[in-house]
Amino acid sequence: MALTDTRLKNIKPGDKVFQESDGGGLFVEIMTGGAKVWRIRYRLAGKQEKMTLGEYPAYSLAEARQWREACTILVQRGLSPMALKRGDKIDDDTLPEVKALATAFLNKWCLQTVAKVKAKEAETKQADTVEAFVWRWFAEVAEPANSAPRNIKRILEKDVLPAIGTKQIFDVTVDDVLKITDAIKARGADQMALQTRNVLKRLFAYAIARQKMTFNPAAAVEAKFIATARSREVALSSDEVGRLLRAIYQSSMKRAHKLALHLLILCMVRKGELIAAKWEEIDFDKAEWSIPGDRMKMDRPHLVSLSRQAAAMFEELKALASGSEWVFPSRGDLHQPIAHSTLNVAVRALEVDVRDFVIHDFRRTASTHLHEAGFNSDWIEKALAHETKGIRGVYNRAQYADQRRDMLQWWADFVDSQIQDGRGKVIIGPFGKAYQSAA
Template identity: 70%
Template sequence: MALSDTRLRTMKPEKRAYSRSDGGGLFIQVSKSGVKSWGLRYWLNGKQERVGLGTYPSFSLADARAWRDDCKALSARGLSPMKLKRGDPVPQDATPAARELAHAFIRNWCLKTHQRNAAQERAAVGTLEAFAWRWYAEIVEPSNSNPRNIKRVLDKDVIPAIGNKLLAEVTLDDVLAITDAIKARGADQMALRTRNILKRLFAYAIGRGLVTSNPAAAVEAKYIATAKSRDVALSQDELGLLLRGIYQSSMKRSHKLALHLLILCMVRKGELIGARWDEIDLDRAEWSIPAERMKKDKAHLVPLSRQAVAMFEELKSLAGGSEWVFPSRNTLKKPIASSTLNVAVRTLDLDVQDFVIHDFRRTASTHLHEAGFNSDWIEKALAHETRGIRGVYNRAQYAEQRREMLQWWADFVDSQIEEGRKVIIGRFGKAYQAG
């Protein structure tokens, strides 16, 4: 029995999705949640294909029947409505009449379907709170190593302030009110982190066609928080932003790897740039720094993650046979100058608050503590002195625990670099994945 508008309006959801035919392959499917979607089955070159139009009542019964007729006219000429809707090009061997019909179909139905579905999604998105939890479920949880931090920000500062506003109605002033309130309680860095989270949330909404502007992007980081040297622990967002900026910059490849290794190995800058190849055992994945090069005059063992091993392997090919891991540009007989990496960092134009290279160590320590790792393991990784009986054991062991911890940290850093966006970081990226 053919469909009617009255029948379409009165169709109710059931325990399972079901469909009703209008004839000629056209049908309406009703989901368990009550969404009614148009579909068409047709034959092409002896095979059955299926294509969808959109939802009812966004597309009326009259729309659906006209669409069915156009689809059948295409399939009769050997063209696939399913492929055209998917965005495939019109076949080169199609006749002029068939090509004209295909282009009319794309204009009349493919573009219209996208526009109407986007409009329907914009109308359904609702409040910022509703969209924030959708973003959290779709993007944050699957791709973020520690989504609880973002959940806390949403729960504590964002949702109470603007959760009941429609997403498209959130303004620059709303974002500033939130960051100002956080700064008023003496938490400048948390204010900056909150702004960054809102910036990512609205970037996702723009990508979905739900809003056209990002109110958080208009708030410059330097006006929210200016960190003091030695007081900085980079947030997850800033860590990813920094490393993406490093790898996309024009600095020397060896300098990019050096900055990445400083973060992964948790060593001091001087300990890294003074590294010699006879200290590094790539087979055992260990770096033994002799006592004379350590701040406390005690030898220090650094277990190397898979990522760090792969980076050192690449650096060996770049070192030109020098005994130094980071030889000077002018001579292979000396390492790079102590200021070289600082200068490289200062050339980066990034939306990250002021920091110094030494703060990489504090960043690693902060995130490892937040992840629940043992403080003794972290202190040992930083080559900090621990006094008393615990210090004796600390100096002697924790090698395996630190190896596992530093591998976790390297994987965590990787996830911040990618975080929904791919960045080419080089050959070592493939090398360690096989390990």
């Protein structure tokens, strides 16, 4: 029975290799792995020869039949298709029409070979893109050797791959590295630009070791030209906290962004943990915010006790969220949270007489003032979601829950007291019912 495309498509592999014939010596061989290979048998001068044409569906049923017809004509004229495939010379006495057919037959084999070579080159080229090599390096080197591989993954996905992911790794230049770091610096994240350069430096060093490139473009960019590495020692004074919050509430930024910055100070969380918050994480009855582990730096869930002020701010934000699942939905798409750079941009636009700081310094500010007020260091470290070594660090997301709740309420009241100026309270808004009833 002659083969059909439907039948070819539906043939399933078996435990052993088997064949399905189309007649005239043409058959398809079904391999145990599922490959379907066209082959042909013919007899020449009493001797059987077998030749492979290629795989189905790369070679269609119609093309395979054309091969069979060509082979049949050549065999009838005493010419071996196998010999032609090897490139044997054609006798000059061969009939012109048969010689033309043999030449066409040979040319088609050449085209097939060229196509295979091109496919292999394309496969090799794809394997040497920055994106392909990045994930090889991440899996083999960065992830096993780093205590926080998710941070490196964020850098790669957010800033590196969108910029140079499709480039061949050996084509990356110093200019490519500078464009990446300059773009990060433009959003006010100089230290992140420096970290990104360091990640690229390690990536390209690995590429050199694997003989994929001979020059490290990231190493050519000195760290001092990106940012000055500094220990994060900035902690705002109580007076600076008050001046900063007054400037925030007197500014023209969106109300939700004002509340976000205030919550960063009160809740002692990282910016990424706050802007990706969803309403399903907020328990208004218990005044608690449960952050899942996949959003935490240490991959462990974290429980934040909400002060009266913080709970009231979340109440107001609920009304501002327009039904979105996100606490801080994007203005252009309620199904997405605000961009990671949104709050940085808002802070840079402030006119405030406060020394140079970044949003992450809010956590150090809270920690410094709480320590100075005499609160237990373990409570503070737990509120910051820091990992404590040894027996004291045994994980429990609700550890010191009551102490932390009291401590965070004291901190919220302390911050409130700093917002006062010589003329009384700056108008910051009533927030929500929870705060009004407690005031």
